[in-house]
Amino acid sequence: MFDRNGYDDSRYNLENIAEIAKTSPTVAALVEKEYNRQKNNVELIASENYCSEAVLAACGSCLSWKYAEGYPAKPVDRHSGNKGRYYGGTRYVDELEEYCCDKWREVFNTDYHVNVQPHSGSQANFAAYNAVLEPGDTILSLNLDNGGHLTHGSSVNFSGKFFDVHFYNVDDNGFIDMEDLEKKAKELQPKLILTGASAYSRIIDFEKFAEIAKSVDALFMVDMAHIAGLVAGGVHPSPFGYADIITTTTHKTLRGPRGGMIFCREELAKKIDSAVFPFAQGGPLEHIIAGKAVCAEEALRPEFKEYAAQVVKNCAAFADEMLKLGYTIVTGGTDNHVFLIDLSDKAFSGKDLQNACDEVGITLNKNCVPNEKRSPMQTSGVRVGTAPMTTRGFVEEDFIEVAHRIDEVVKKLDAEKAAEAK
Template identity: 45%
Template sequence: MPVTTEQPPAVGADALRREDPQMAEVLLAEAERQASGLQLIAAENFTSPAVLEALGSPLANKYAEGYPGARHHGGCELVDVAERIAIDRAKALFGAEHANVQPHSGSSAVLAAYAALLRPGDTVLAMGLPFGGHLTHGSPANFSGRWFDFVGYGVDPESGLIDYEQVEALARSHQPKAIVCGSIAYPRHIDYAAFRDIADHVGAYLIADAAHPIGLVAGGAAPSPVPYADVVCATTHKVLRGPRGGLILCGAELAQRIDRAVFPFTQGGAQMHTIAAKAVAFGEAATPAFTAYAHDVVANARILAEALAAAGCVISTGGTDTHLILADPAPLGVDASTARGRLSAAGLVLDTCALPHGDSRGLRLGTAAVTTQGMTDAEMVRIAGLFAEAVREEPGVREEVRALVGRFPPYQVE
């Protein structure tokens, strides 16, 4: 083997710029995009610098198939410590008997829950996609819709609220093996006790897909599904403000089934740098500062919803209990797709989504990221004004958005 005299590669803030300036430019441009617009996507947030540091750590180099103390690779002594810390913090944060921190995403967590509890062809009752159900709740384009027989429940067409009587009637009629409660576009708290009662009446497992509210749960700003659901699936980003990834919580009796469903059934090696970042986020979420943050997220969402209604939008369910708002811009004279394009051009970044009434689409906004930046009620009112001005294509909105975000930068440059 030839002997080399080259030094080990240098690491540090400028490593990417030295080695791959093309990709460095992309990252710098994305940082500028985030720092010059209003990030109002309900599923996004700004992680702490500590979370980002864990994501970029040497743990990214470690292969660690299996679980702490039972890995398929050597050299896992320290990553075992990191994963145990993440597990213990998640269990304490949510009051769960068992936590699996390995799922790569919320969808991976749901897949593992189904794999643990169901067999192909089983009937599952979940929120229908037109009413805010996720792809993993029975979309024909997703594994869930191809492997299982999904029955969709909806919401009351007038109030936009979950019709629990309909859920119970569908459960009695179809006798599902599992019931899924959770949504990507439902701005109100879910009555987990009611779902538990319905599931018990038909002998079904209850799976809570808490990807959106789990951060609010951590901060005491939303009810917890943990005491009611057999399995809770969640993401670690969104309001929880951790890295992009998934999480599963369950009781001790299902722990082994869940763990086997994650590895080796649905995933391979754990992403140890992400698990370390999850541990950091769980630690941050256990602090009084995060509790205050979670309540501020909800307060900001309610103020923003009221201000958007005053600006002419129709707000689904008449408001929100969470970080999430569904707004119909039709009274402003535009459809959701057109509104989204105009808002994006002005630096207000958000999503379109199905509305719970009819076949129309609306806009989905969230306040997690802007609250992380330190914005409060006055800024929420102004954001609603900028929203309306951007939809009407008034001049100067982009500059004002840039100035507003400049007062509340997502990160301080050292």
């Protein structure tokens, strides 16, 4: 489709499909179809990425079979009864898990405590809240319609069911409204102030958030799942030093295995660890922890900084071109890897555009926009991100071409709606 496709076959070992086919031709055929879909499509889902062959191999390793409930024993105890774990034979996974934690501290240049066991971003948030809050405690977080995540207090999620969650919003231009945050923080005296987003395209001022949290004696938590790779690559300010707790996924801009992590100030370490295990989870996925360690080593390489910088440059070029083509972009642009195209004034929804793009091999997702008028199943926006295609080698000119392809799809939908209206 594009001159520069960049889907690196070596990232995915095709022999795996042949191996699966020996037992299940059905599963093998579906994996192969998905492989071809990925390879042939332009992937603009802001929360996706492609991990390296090394990460995949670590995730597919024999560590998958090891049970290791608990935490690594201190090296001095390691050979005498696996003190930190509930199972024997954990000597090497102990070493691995500690190595993984050390590498992530190195990536974010921090001395925070880190727990690398959460199975996902949602699990990380579940454990983080439960480490420091009681059911019914008040959380102040960014509204889902304004870019927040389900686990930040949606009524259909555990966060909204177990805690008393209130929301701050974005202002009329789509930027986080710090005055609204400050006012609500004073009124509500929340126990926890949370920031981080799934669909917010601007730099988040962690210093100001921390100041407001401190002024009302609230804990300050950052969910950096989306921007973690940009923080690691030095192209987004870091929340370390400001936040008491930082959660993340490892599979978005960090382009590691699917999973989560929690960082916290040392004084919260015990609470965080026991909220992950035994409160929220059982045995850690040591194969995924191996993948997380490999991912950390990749994030420490100079190439990762180049990738992160290119993600941001690509996103700016993409958003600029959409603006030139006459589209409304929430906040008028982007500082990171993502932006929202606002289709409020169109006769078709975000879902319509998502489906029409799918037909021409462009994968993106419908998304609510601030002051959304349509239902979350329809939406008035689409979200686009540049991380996956940057991993595949796309540069600014490719994203300019993508902008024109999306514009063609929009024009076709405009024409269809106009014909229907006649």
